[in-house]
Every structure is written in C-alpha cells, then in structure tokens.
Amino acid sequence: xxxxxxxxxxxxxxxxxxxxxxxxxxxxxxxxxxxxxxxxxxxxxxxxxxxxxxxxxxxxxxxxxxxxxxxxxxxxxxxxxxxxxxxxxxxxxxxxxxxxxxxxxxxxxxxxxxxxxxxxxxxxxxxxxxxxxxxxxxxxxxxxxxxxxxxxxxxxxxxxxxxxxxxxxxxxxxxxxxxxxxxxxxxxxxxxxxxxxxxxxxxxxxxxxxxxxxxxxxxxxxxxxxxxxxxxxxxxxxxxxxxxxxxxxxxxxxxxxxxxxxxxxxxxxxxxxxxxxxxxxxxxxxxxxxxxxxxxxxxxxxxxxxxxxxxxxxxxxxxxxxxxxxxxxxxxxxxxxxxxxxxxxxxxxxxxxxxxxxxxxxxxxxxxxxxxxxxxxxxxxxxxxxxxxxxxxxxxxxxxxxxxxxxxxxxxxxxxxxxxxxxxxxxxxxxxxxxxxxxxxxxxxxxxxxxxxxxxxxxxxxxxxxxxxxxxxxxxxxxxxxxxxxxxxxxxxxxxxxxxxxxxxxxxxxxxxxxxxxxxxxxxxxxxxxxxxxxxxxxxxxxxxxxxxxxxxxxxxxxxxxxxxxxxxxxxxxxxxxxxxxxxxxxxxxxxxxxxxxxxxxxxxxxxxxxxxxxxxxxxxxxxxxxxxxxxxxxxxxxxxxxxxxxxxxxxxxxxxxxxxxxxxxxxxxxxxxxxxxxxx
Ligand SMILES: Nc1ncnc2c1ncn2[C@@H]1O[C@H](COP(=O)(O)OP(=O)(O)OP(=O)(O)O)[C@@H](O)[C@H]1O
Numbered sequence: 245x246x247x248x249x250x251x252x253x254x255x256x257x258x259x260x261x262x263x264x265x266x267x268x269x270x271x272x273x274x275x276x277x278x279x280x281x282x283x284x285x286x287x288x289x290x291x292x293x294x295x296x297x298x299x300x301x302x303x304x305x306x307x308x309x310x311x312x313x314x315x316x317x318x319x320x321x322x323x324x325x326x327x328x329x330x331x332x333x334x335x336x337x338x339x340x341x342x343x344x345x346x347x348x349x350x351x352x353x354x355x356x357x358x359x360x361x362x363x364x365x366x367x368x369x370x371x372x373x374x375x376x377x378x379x380x381x382x383x384x385x386x387x388x389x390x391x392x393x394x395x396x397x398x399x400x401x402x403x404x405x406x407x408x409x410x411x412x413x414x415x416x417x418x419x420x421x422x423x424x425x426x427x428x429x430x431x432x433x434x435x436x437x438x439x440x441x442x443x444x445x446x447x448x449x450x451x452x453x454x455x456x457x458x459x460x461x462x463x464x465x466x467x468x469x470x471x472x473x474x475x476x477x478x479x480x481x482x483x484x485x486x487x488x489x490x491x492x493x494x495x496x497x498x499x500x501x502x503x504x505x506x507x508x509x510x511x512x513x514x515x516x517x518x519x520x521x522x523x524x525x526x527x528x529x530x531x532x533x534x535x536x537x538x539x540x541x542x543x544x545x546x547x548x549x550x551x552x553x554x555x556x557x558x559x560x561x562x563x564x565x566x567x568x569x570x571x572x573x574x575x576x577x578x579x580x581x582x583x584x585x586x587x588x589x590x591x592x593x594x595x596x597x598x599x600x601x602x603x604x605x606x607x608x609x610x611x612x613x614x615x616x617x618x619x620x621x622x623x624x625x626x627x628x629x630x631x632x633x634x635x636x637x638x639x640x641x642x643x644x645x646x647x648x649x650x651x652x653x654x655x656x657x658x659x660x661x662x663x664x665x666x667x668x669x670x671x672x673x674x675x676x677x678x679x680x681x682x683x684x685x686x687x688x689x690x691x692x693x694x695x696x697x698x699x700x701x702x703x704x705x706x707x708x709x710x711x712x713x714x715x716x717x718x719x720x721x722x723x724x725x726x727x728x729x730x731x732x733x734x735x736x737x738x739x740x741x742x743x744x745x746x747x748x749x750x751x752x753x754x755x756x757x758x759x760x761x762x763x764x765x766x767x768x769x770x771x772x773x774x775x776x777x778x779x780x781x782x783x784x785x786x787x788x789x790x791x792x793x794x795x796x797x798x799x800x801x802x803x804x805x806x807x808x809x810x811x812x813x814x815x816x817x818x819x820x821x822x823x824x825x826x827x828x829x830x831x832x833x834x835x836x837x838x839x840x841x842x843x844x845x846x847x848x849x850x851x852x853x854x855x856x857x858x859x860x861x862x863x864x865x866x867x868x869x870x871x872x873x874x875x876x877x878x879x880x881x882x883x884x885x886x887x888x889x890x891x892x893x894x895x896x897x898x899x900x901x902x903x904x905x906x907x908x909x910x911x912x913x914x915x916x917x918x919x920x921x922x923x924x925x
Contacts, residue, residue: 298326302361334513380458390439391664448479468500520558523579654747680763684770789899796906803914822848854895
C-alpha cells in the first residue's frame with residue numbers, strides 16, 4: 245500500500261487513493277461502474293443461491309429511564325438486508341450507531357428490549373438450537389482459559405462441539421491442525437493464551453485463536469464484534485484478511501463491525517453496511533460507496549481514508565447547536581435517500597447481490613485465490629456437505645456429545661487449567677501449611693488436664709472457621725473465572741450445564757479435600773487428640789463433610805450471584821453466620837427460640853458437635869487437687885456444652901444431606917441465572 249498523505253490519520257488508515265490503488269488479484273477486475281478495483285478476490289458465490297441470512301424491517305427498542313419518566317428508545321429503525329454465502333460484510337458507523345445491537349440481533353444474541361421484524365436463516369425462521377450451532381460468534385473480548393495452549397484451546401472446542409458419533413479423534417486433530425494452519429497459528433500452537441498477569445500469545449494471535457474456536461465447528465457464518473479493537477494496524481489487517489480468505493475458501497459468510505478500518509481492510513469487505521443513529525445509510529458493494537455518496541452530494545476528498553469519510557458524514561457534530569442541527573439533517577437526508585434508493589439501483593445491488601458476480605462457485609479457483617491451502621475437501625468432514633459451501637438443506641438440530649464424554653472432556657480441561665493455576669495452587673498450599681503450623685503449634689500436646697477442655701473446643705472452632713473460609717475464598721474465585729468462559733461458550737450451545745457443574749465438582753472436590761486432610765491429620769497428631777484409629781476416622785469424615793458442604797455452598801453463591809465482588813461479601817457473611825451459630829460462641833441449648841433455628845441450618849454446627857462428641861466421648865481428664873470444678877469424664881463436657889442433641893452418625897448424615905441439597909440448589913441457580921434469554925424473531 246502506498247501512503248501518499250502526510251496526515252497521521254491518513255498514514256495510519258490509508259486514503260481514498262490507497263483504496264483505489266489496491267493491488268489487483270486475478271479475481272479483482274475493475275468495477276465497470278467506478279473504475280475502482282473490486283475489493284480483493286471476488287466472493288465465492290453461487291449465482292442463484294438464496295441468502296444465508298436475511299432480515300426485514302428489524303426494529304429494536306429499549307426502555308430507558310429519564311429522570312422519573314420511563315420511555316422507549318428506538319435503537320434500530322426498520323432495517324432490512326441479507327447476507328449471501330461467500331461474502332464479507334463490514335458493519336460501519338459512528339459510536340452509538342447501533343452496530344453491535346444489529347450484529348447481536350443477526351447472531352441471535354440480543355437480550356432484553358422489544359424486537360420486531362423478521363430474520364430468516366436459509367429462507368426460514370431461525371430455530372435457536374440449530375442456528376446457534378451454525379453461527380460462530382467472536383466476541384470483542386477474548387474469553388479463554390489463559391493457562392491452556394493455543395492448540396489445547398482449539399482442541400477442547402473441537403472435542404466439545406464435534407460429536408464423537410460423526411468425528412473420530414483423528415479427524416478432530418486434523419481439523420484443529422487445519423484451523424491453526426489457516427489462521428497462521430501453527431508456530432505458536434504450544435504457547436499459552438496468557439492474560440494480564442501471565443505472558444502469553446500476542447493480542448492478534450489471541451484474536452485468531454478466538455476465531456479458530458468458532459471455525460473449528462465448520463459454521464455457516466462468522467459474526468465478529470470489533471475483531472480489530474486493541475490491535476496494531478498490521479495485526480488488525482491480518483485478522484480481517486484472514487477472515488476474508490477463510491470466508492472465500494469455505495464459501496461461508498462473515499459479518500464484522502470494525503472501528504476505523506484502513507483502506508486495505510475496507511477493501512476486504514464485499515459490501516459495507518453503514519449505520520447512523522440506528523438508520524441504514526448505505527448497504528451495498530464497498531467499491532460503489534464512494535460513488536454513491538458523491539451522487540448524494542458528498543464527494544470523498546481524494547486523499548481521505550474512505551472509512552473515515554463515511555463515518556464523518558454519518559456522525560453528529562456537537563460543536564455548536566447549529567452544527568448539530570445541520571448534521572442531524574444530513575443524516576436524515578442520507579437515511580431517507582438510501583430508503584428511497586433501496587427501491588432503485590442501490591436496492592437492487594444490495595438485494596440481489598448474487599447478480600453482481602455472475603460466476604459459478606469454483607472451489608479450486610477460490611482456494612487458489614484465497615491463498616488458503618487446505619489439505620483436501622475430504623480432510624474437512626463437513627456436516628453441511630462439501631467443504632467450502634454452506635449447506636442448502638434443512639437439517640435437524642445437531643446431536644450433542646455423549647454426556648459422559650462431555651463430563652470427561654470438561655473435567656480434563658478444568659484439571660489442566662486448575663493445576664496450571666500457580667496462584668491458586670500456591671494459595672491452597674500456603675493455607676494448608678500455615679494452618680498446620682499455626683494451629684499445630686498453638687494447640688501442641690494438649691494433654692488431659694482440665695484446661696485442655698477449653699483448648700480442645702478452641703481447636704475444633706479454629707478448624708471449622710479456617711476450613712470454611714479457606715474453601716470459600718479459594719474456590720469462589722476460580723469458579724467465577726470458569727463461569728465467565730462458560731457463559732460465552734453456552735451462547736453457542738457448546739455443552740450442557742449439568743456437565744459443566746459435575747466437572748467442577750470432580751476437579752475441585754479432591755483438591756479441597758486432600759489439601760484439608762494435610763493439615764487436619766497433622767494437627768490431630770500434633771495436638772495429641774485421642775489416639776484411636778476409629779476416632780481419627782470419625783473426625784476426618786466429619787471434617788470432610790464440612791469441606792464438601794462448604795464447597796457446595798460456595799458453588800451455590802457463585803452460581804446465584806452475578807458478580808464476584810458481591811459473591812465474596814455474601815460468602816464471608818455466610819461463613820460468619822455459620823460460625824456464630826456453630827455451637828462454640830454461644831451455648832447450643834441456651835439460644836433464644838427466635839434465633840435458635842439458625843444453628844440447625846449451619847453445617848458447622850453439626851460438624852462441630854460431631855467432632856466434639858468424637859473427641860470427648862470416653863476421654864479421661866485429670867483433675868487437679870482442690871479444684872472444685874473438676875470434670876473427670878469427657879462425656880460430662882459434652883453435656884455441659886449441650887452438644888448431645890445428635891449422635892456423631894446423625895451429624896455426619898445431616899451434613900451429607902445438606903451437601904446434596906446445596907449442590908442441587910447450586911445447579912438450579914446456575915441453570916436459572918446462566919440460561920441465555922435471547923430474543924428470536
Ligand atoms: N440495553 C440498552 N439500554 C439502553 N440503551 C442501549 C442498550 N443497548 C444499547 N444502547 C444504546 O444504543 C446505542 C447503540 O448501541 P451499540 O452498542 O449498538 O452502538 P455501536 O454502534 O456498537 O457503538 P460503539 O461503536 O461505540 O460500540 C448506544 O447509544 C447505546 O448506548
């Protein structure tokens with residue numbers, strides 16, 4: 245690209261001249277209308293193909309509260325259009341024009357508000373279960389596990405979304421390799437994704453991995469929200485060009501919103517859809533847009549980046565009331581002008597796009613032109629038939645992966661991400677060692693003197709308190725991280741909610757239990773509690789029940805509460821309440837009836853009572869001479885503290901029942917809160 249302009253904006257984004265000077269590929273003839281090159285290679289169109297996606301009179305409004313008055317604000321005003329297989333659509337407009345809103349409606353990802361109009365997929369009303377698995381949605385934020393490598397990230401997406409009935413493991417491996425090759429990621433396949441704290445792949449590579457995750461399922465359409473945001477101009481160009489090439493080579497369609505595309509990026513779009521204030525200002529071939537606006541009395545200065553020019557004339561000018569009024573009138577004129585033209589020339593161009601490119605789809609030609617070298621069509625087993633062509637047949641919703649296989653895959657992914665999470669593992673390990681040393685030394689060799697009663701009780705209280713706080717604080721954080729990714733993946737129907745939840749239990753529970761056992765057993769012997777295998781077993785079982793219930797409550801809070809910040813406050817409050825009513829701070833039998841019921845919903849109460857009973861039953865205490873308060877039998881201590889309401893077995897059983905109940909509540913909350921509530925028209 246030659247940069248002729250001296251202005252920084254032109255240097256960064258290219259100019260009209262650059263746009264006109266795009267190198268011609270064998271499939272880039274000059275447009276008969278403008279003399280400009282047809283952007284890049286011609287799209288792989290089937291002449292009389294019906295649109296992949298079409299929308300008519302789409303209007304979207306949301307409720308807004310202005311001071312005390314609630315009113316409806318219309319964000320999109322009766323938009324219509326369609327997308328054909330093989331074409332790349334760029335959605336452009338000033339900030340707040342409604343680009344993301346339209347993109348979400350087309351992708352079936354809009355929530356809330358009032359949506360009217362009609363959207364059809366292959367000429368029929370969209371079936372959510374089918375549609376969301378046919379469309380890859382690449383969000384602006386790359387939500388992925390930072391601990392996984394590039395290859396693992398795409399491989400897990402393949403494992404979860406390609407059923408084992410239709411794809412062998414080898415086919416999945418081949419497909420992942422193909423996607424990495426297409427997206428030029430093979431050289432970083434073993435690098436971790438990374439995040440703000442852990443260095444990983446570059447921003448451009450991360451974005452390409454996000455695209456790869458969507459592509460691996462062989463979708464009919466890719467929808468990308470700001471795929472270039474935060475990227476330098478080279479990486480941004482590469483992303484857009486790769487999407488164009490893949491769109492061509494596979495005969496799928498792609499739609500993307502891009503902020504300030506430069507001339508090269510603009511030339512990658514077969515058509516552009518220009519939005520301003522929720523109105524359609526232009527939807528037609530990219531290389532005719534300049535001419536179109538010129539015909540409306542808005543010529544593009546020769547050395548200005550066309551995209552900047554389009555956005556300039558569609559933006560409100562707030563510099564003065566007069567400028568604002570003028571810009572409003574201009575936008576109105578453009579919107580009305582385009583509406584009128586839709587019935588005329590531009591409308592025909594837009595609505596019968598296939599007619600502009602009178603050639604028959606030729607995979608060999610397209611692959612060569614796109615610069616993509618897939619191994620062969622056969623190495624890309626497609627649910628939609630031949631590689632590179634969107635399916636024309638109606639298919640039932642794709643079958644899901646086998647439930648057990650899904651649990652296994654998710655648990656495997658969770659295990660890898662958790663075990664590679666060094667901060668989390670260090671926190672868990674440090675907690676175990678510090679509790680072991682602190683409590684072990686504080687309650688070292690308790691002996692059987694009368695003072696040891698208070699120490700024993702204090703030890704059980706400290707153990708209960710520490711283990712519950714520890715589990716809640718550690719697992720709430722990792723659960724939220726995993727939930728964020730699940731919410732993204734669920735949008736495309738990647739897996740079931742039940743398998744997500746069970747996988748978490750499979751991975752978190754052993755880590756929580758084993759790390760707690762380390763300090764519990766150590767403290768048991770350091771404190772010199774009753775030296776009996778049966779008592780050790782009983783105490784450790786009760787303690788394990790507490791860990792299991794705490795984890796269940798953690799997941800319940802994590803599932804129900806939307807944000808981590810609020811959840812951590814609620815979790816801390818829950819543990820504090822448990823401990824207050826745990827039987828140690830207030831004598832269990834002496835509470836006011838109005839609040840005494842609280843102890844019965846506290847799992848800490850049962851575990852504490854069970855552990856006290858286990859330790860004190862059969863314990864002989866040494867009374868000092870002349871001590872009138874002597875209790876020689878541990879069983880008397882149990883009675884004194886009124887911790888004899890339930891047997892040890894009953895305490896354990898109630899704890900287990902609570903664990904089951906809280907897990908059920910956690911799962912129900914997760915289903916309810918994480919269920920996508922998208923509007924479909
Ligand atoms: N749920 C909502 N409630 C109220 N207003 C909304 C809602 N969603 C979007 N808007 C408003 O609608 C307008 C269009 O939003 P949208 O995000 O689609 O714009 P955009 O063109 O993508 O902007 P940007 O380029 O800045 O991302 C904005 O003014 C936005 O504030």
